Amino acid sequence: DRRNKQISILIIGLNNSGKSTIINYFKNKDDRKFVSVPTIGFNVEHFENQGISFTAFDYSGQGRYRNLWEHHFKTCNGIVFVIDSSDRMRLVVVKDELELLLQHRDIKRRRVPILFFANKMDCIDALSSVKIAAGLNLEKIDNKPWQICSSNALTGEGLQNGVQWLTAQIR
Ligand code: GDP
Numbered sequence: 136d137r138r139n140k141q142i143s144i145l146i147i148g149l150n151n152s153g154k155s156t157i158i159n160y161f162k163n164k165d166d167r168k169f170v171s172v173p174t175i176g177f178n179v180e181h182f183e184n185q186g187i188s189f190t191a192f193d194y195s196g197q198g199r200y201r202n203l204w205e206h207h208f209k210t211c212n213g214i215v216f217v218i219d220s221s222d223r224m225r226l227v228v229v230k231d232e233l234e235l236l237l238q239h240r241d242i243k244r245r246r247v248p249i250l251f252f253a254n255k256m257d258c259i260d261a262l263s264s265v266k267i268a269a270g271l272n273l274e275k276i277d278n279k280p281w282q283i284c285s286s287n288a289l290t291g292e293g294l295q296n297g298v299q300w301l302t303a304q305i306r
Pocket of ligand 1: 155157256289
């Protein structure tokens with residue numbers, strides 16, 4: 136029974152994938168409490184809403200900052216993994232980062248649900264969520280619930296559905 140517990144959701148993805156825009160969408164929807172932590176060489180954002188705490192990080196190869204936030208893996212209840220669907224060049228980088236996440240000792244054996252946002256679906260050259268799922272080999276994730284949703288963080292399209300799926304997995 137998690138009713139009295141704080142739920143912690145991590146929002147991760149490469150820089151420029153749309154994490155801040157997604158966070159802003161939920162912040163601005165109505166009056167919600169949030170805190171932005173000043174940048175210390177990498178980006179981190181945090182806000183809380185109805186007992187759910189959201190924390191966003193740039194998840195990219197700069198190993199020296201990883202230890203500043205990897206401890207969140209141990210306690211997070213769900214992960215939002217944001218992908219720029221129009222950034223075909225970096226899909227291989229996304230795949231590597233996802234692999235690192237899935238192999239992380241605090242994630243590997245936990246049944247932590249992962250929501251993938253195939254973001255920037257409005258871009259003319261965006262890959263479909265089906266193509267991204269195939270490119271990232273999501274089918275092989277067999278010990279965690281996962282879902283991929285196309286989204287447009289600028290309009291909010293797809294965001295609510297995705298987050299609803301995620302919180303339903305947790306509660
Ligand atoms: P972050 O680095 O992951 O936090 O990415 P941002 O939220 O700062 O977004 C990077 C850029 O992509 C910004 O210029 C956003 O306005 C833009 N952006 C974010 N989401 C979308 C989207 O769904 N569609 C389009 N066309 N642009 C987006």
